[in-house]
Amino acid sequence: MLQFKPIFLGKVPRQVPCAATAQRCIRTNDVENVGRTARHHTFFEMLGNFSFGDYFKKEAIKWAWELSTAELGLPAERLWISVFEDDDEAFEIWHKEVGVPADHIKRMGEEDNFWTSGVTGPCGPCSEIYYDFHPERGTLDTDLGDDSRFIEFYNLVFMQYNRKDDGSLEPLKQKNIDTGMGLERVARILQRVPSNYETDLIYPIIEKASELANISYGLADDPTKLKLKIIGDHMRAVVYLISDGVIPSNIGRGYVVRRLIRRVVRTGRLLGIRGDCRENLEGAFLPAIAEKVIDLGTHIDSDVKARAPRILEEIKREEYRFVQTLERGEELLEQMIDDALSSTREKGTVPCLAGEDAFLLYDTYGFPVEITIEVAEEHGVTVDMNAFDTEMEKQRRRSQAAHHAIKLEVGDDADVTANIPDTEFLGYDALSARAVIKSLLVNGKPVIQVPEGSEVEVLLDKTPFYAESGGQIADHGLICVSDGENQQRTVVEIIDVQKSMGNLFVHKGTIKEGVLEVGKEVEAEVDPKLRQRAKVHHTATHLLQSALKKVIGKETSQAGSLVAFDRLRFDFNFHRPLLEDEILEIERLINGWIGDAAVLQTKVMPLTEAKEAGAIAMFGEKYGEEVRVVEVPGVSMELCGGTHVSNTAEIRGFKIISEQGIASGIRRIEAVAGEAFIEYVNSRDYYMKQLCNNLKVCFSFSQLKKSILTFCKII
Numbered sequence: 001m002l003q004f005k006p007i008f009l010g011k012v013p014r015q016v017p018c019a020a021t022a023q024r025c026i027r028t029n030d031v032e033n034v035g036r037t038a039r040h041h042t043f044f045e046m047l048g049n050f051s052f053g054d055y056f057k058k059e060a061i062k063w064a065w066e067l068s069t070a071e072l073g074l075p076a077e078r079l080w081i082s083v084f085e086d087d088d089e090a091f092e093i094w095h096k097e098v099g100v101p102a103d104h105i106k107r108m109g110e111e112d113n114f115w116t117s118g119v120t121g122p123c124g125p126c127s128e129i130y131y132d133f134h135p136e137r138g139t140l141d142t143d144l145g146d147d148s149r150f151i152e153f154y155n156l157v158f159m160q161y162n163r164k165d166d167g168s169l170e171p172l173k174q175k176n177i178d179t180g181m182g183l184e185r186v187a188r189i190l191q192r193v194p195s196n197y198e199t200d201l202i203y204p205i206i207e208k209a210s211e212l213a214n215i216s217y218g219l220a221d222d223p224t225k226l227k228l229k230i231i232g233d234h235m236r237a238v239v240y241l242i243s244d245g246v247i248p249s250n251i252g253r254g255y256v257v258r259r260l261i262r263r264v265v266r267t268g269r270l271l272g273i274r275g276d277c278r279e280n281l282e283g284a285f286l287p288a289i290a291e292k293v294i295d296l297g298t299h300i301d302s303d304v305k306a307r308a309p310r311i312l313e314e315i316k317r318e319e320y321r322f323v324q325t326l327e328r329g330e331e332l333l334e335q336m337i338d339d340a341l342s343s344t345r346e347k348g349t350v351p352c353l354a355g356e357d358a359f360l361l362y363d364t365y366g367f368p369v370e371i372t373i374e375v376a377e378e379h380g381v382t383v384d385m386n387a388f389d390t391e392m393e394k395q396r397r398r399s400q401a402a403h404h405a406i407k408l409e410v411g412d413d414a415d416v417t418a419n420i421p422d423t424e425f426l427g428y429d430a431l432s433a434r435a436v437i438k439s440l441l442v443n444g445k446p447v448i449q450v451p452e453g454s455e456v457e458v459l460l461d462k463t464p465f466y467a468e469s470g471g472q473i474a475d476h477g478l479i480c481v482s483d484g485e486n487q488q489r490t491v492v493e494i495i496d497v498q499k500s501m502g503n504l505f506v507h508k509g510t511i512k513e514g515v516l517e518v519g520k521e522v523e524a525e526v527d528p529k530l531r532q533r534a535k536v537h538h539t540a541t542h543l544l545q546s547a548l549k550k551v552i553g554k555e556t557s558q559a560g561s562l563v564a565f566d567r568l569r570f571d572f573n574f575h576r577p578l579l580e581d582e583i584l585e586i587e588r589l590i591n592g593w594i595g596d597a598a599v600l601q602t603k604v605m606p607l608t609e610a611k612e613a614g615a616i617a618m619f620g621e622k623y624g625e626e627v628r629v630v631e632v633p634g635v636s637m638e639l640c641g642g643t644h645v646s647n648t649a650e651i652r653g654f655k656i657i658s659e660q661g662i663a664s665g666i667r668r669i670e671a672v673a674g675e676a677f678i679e680y681v682n683s684r685d686y687y688m689k690q691l692c693n694n695l696k697v698c699f700s701f702s703q704l705k706k707s708i709l710t711f712c713k714i715i
């Protein structure tokens with residue numbers, strides 16, 4: 001509902017009176033419940049209906065009842081209702097108008113039945129619908145929170161107040177409705193299975209993991225089932241987070257994906273699925289499970305299939321990275337176990353691994369303590385967990401001390417950037433800007449000062465740096481501080497910029513000179529030559545999409561792209577290799593458009609208007625109400641947040657260097673444009689000339705051919 005908040009508050013005019021949604025949800029605060037309860041996931045689908053000052057309580061209640069009983073066919077006598085303790089109106093509607101017996105309606109307190117997102121903002125009483133798996137237990141002493149008997153599957157929120165900063169409730173001008181029904185929970189009820197995990201939405205993923213682990217889920221004990229459920233749950237979250245453009249990293253949403261992936265790798269290893277990732281990226285086991293998620297997922301997100309290559313690649317890399325960490329930790333652990341064993345032999349005591357050692361593995365090598373315990377156990381060694389917990393506590397206090405206007409990791413959500421405002425992006429018009437350092441991170445942890453030689457992540461209030469998105473790689477450049485008084489200079493070389501938490505730009509680089517400090521004013525300078533290379537390839541990508549549609553048909557669509565400094569890569573849906581003639585025709589069209597020296601037009605407009613005008617949406621991008629449209633007049637019109645040339649003549653030339661299949665029904669073109677095009681042509685020309693010199697023929701195709709044929713005959 002977050003996207004509707006401004007409409008509920010009346011800050012933004014409603015565009016429609018009501019809406020119905022099927023939304024993908026991530027709830028990291030339920031991560032510890034995954035598999036332990038039958039009903040919680042980190043990823044689930046929520047079906048909702050919303051009213052923006054249109055229908056209200058009575059209609060919402062009646063329709064929810066109709067949907068549950070008449071449409072889904074749930075027996076009325078199995079349904080129980082909860083209402084907010086003071087909400088007599090809701091009680092009356094359920095009882096008198098819908099006909100629910102009074103002993104099936106429970107009044108509940110503010111904690112359960114008054115809904116609010118965060119501390120302030122739109123809120124209101126709510127009413128939930130529960131399903132009863134054991135009606136034979138009667139109506140006395142019932143507790144709707146009893147997981148073994150009831151499941152809440154539908155919540156209706158009567159969004160009628162705004163909670164202000166002082167905690168008071170202000171009635172909203174318009175009364176709104178926000179409902180949510182969990183698809184997995186409804187599936188569990190309708191499919192009559194013991195938990196959400198056995199529904200057809202998740203079970204096939206669990207089966208795949210069981211197959212890899214050589215386990216029969218049906219015969220498995222509860223701890224094994226729990227591990228399989230964790231894998232089933234987390235892989236769905238991982239696939240859809242990456243599909244929606246979240247890349248594993250150390251902060252914000254990126255950290256959520258990273259932790260979930262690591263948890264799956266770890267859990268898989270505990271089940272005996274180790275993959276073969278040590279030296280071989282292809283040995284990763286997560287992609288096989290992710291493929292299952294993708295197979296099941298076209299109803300969830302129609303784009304997930306087309307995005308599969310990129311999703312699988314990202315997962316594979318992250319698993320590989322983590323396995324390297326694990327293996328490094330394992331070597332050290334074995335050494336520590338040997339030491340523990342030999343020292344106890346000398347002293348005649350029970351072998352025990354020091355808590356400080358387990359902590360070192362955890363803190364420095366990212367090695368999970370559960371694995372330390374397990375491996376140690378295999379050697380008959382225990383781990384001093386009291387000492388480990390003490391080290392953890394010390395670490396927590398150290399981090400709190402370093403807590404500088406930003407929140408540190410809370411539970412499973414690393415929210416280090418929570419209090420920093422969005423970064424203002426200036427890079428469409430400027431390549432350099434003065435800015436202020438809002439935060440510095442080292443290894444994902446906030447710090448105040450960073451010394452020379454360190455790798456650092458810099459968050460600024462504004463930036464000319466383009467952050468990787470929409471396939472375009474990030475700008476490179478420098479962040480410099482000149483301290484006039486002390487004649488000191490600090491230079492940070494930036495080699496990557498990622499967006500986190502929506503619009504926070506994280507500049508990653510190394511301090512080449514000097515010391516960096518939070519609060520300092522800096523000069524942020526994008527490398528103009530590299531930016532030009534990216535721009536040229538980005539516009540060329542748009543031209544390529546148009547040329548492809550002209551040559552092989554309008555039905556083909558983009559399935560991924562990479563806009564880099566040295567080349568562009570464009571993935572598209574097509575069932576066969578391109579013919580030589582088609583490739584030539586595509587190049588001819590694009591070089592023609594470059595020669596036309598067309599002036600590009602960039603406009604910001606409402607999404608609906610852009611779509612009506614025929615603008616093509618870009619892979620992996622999320623669009624708000626207002627979108628940026630990049631147009632090469634008469635040739636191409638795409639929704640795109642990337643950076644582009646202002647005139648097609650800047651592209652200078654375009655050449656396809658390869659065309660190949662990368663997955664069933666998906667082809668990939670790699671091409672060069674601009675400076676990279678000239679370099680490519682020059683190097684080809686150079687090799688040709690070398691070849692002619694070596695063969696002692698002049699630079700002509702017929703002579704070269706003749707000479708090579710003669711040469712072939714000789715050998």
Ligand code: ATP
Nearest residue numbers: 027030039040041044152153154155180181182185
């Ligand atoms: P619970 O008390 O069971 O955690 P909730 O009160 O947190 O549920 P709501 O915030 O009201 O749930 O969300 C609306 C609906 O979304 C719920 O009725 C349920 O069907 C579904 N839902 C909520 N959290 C989860 C979850 N972690 N996994 C699966 N479905 C969920």
Ligand code: MG
Nearest residue numbers: 027029030040
């Ligand atoms: Mg909950």
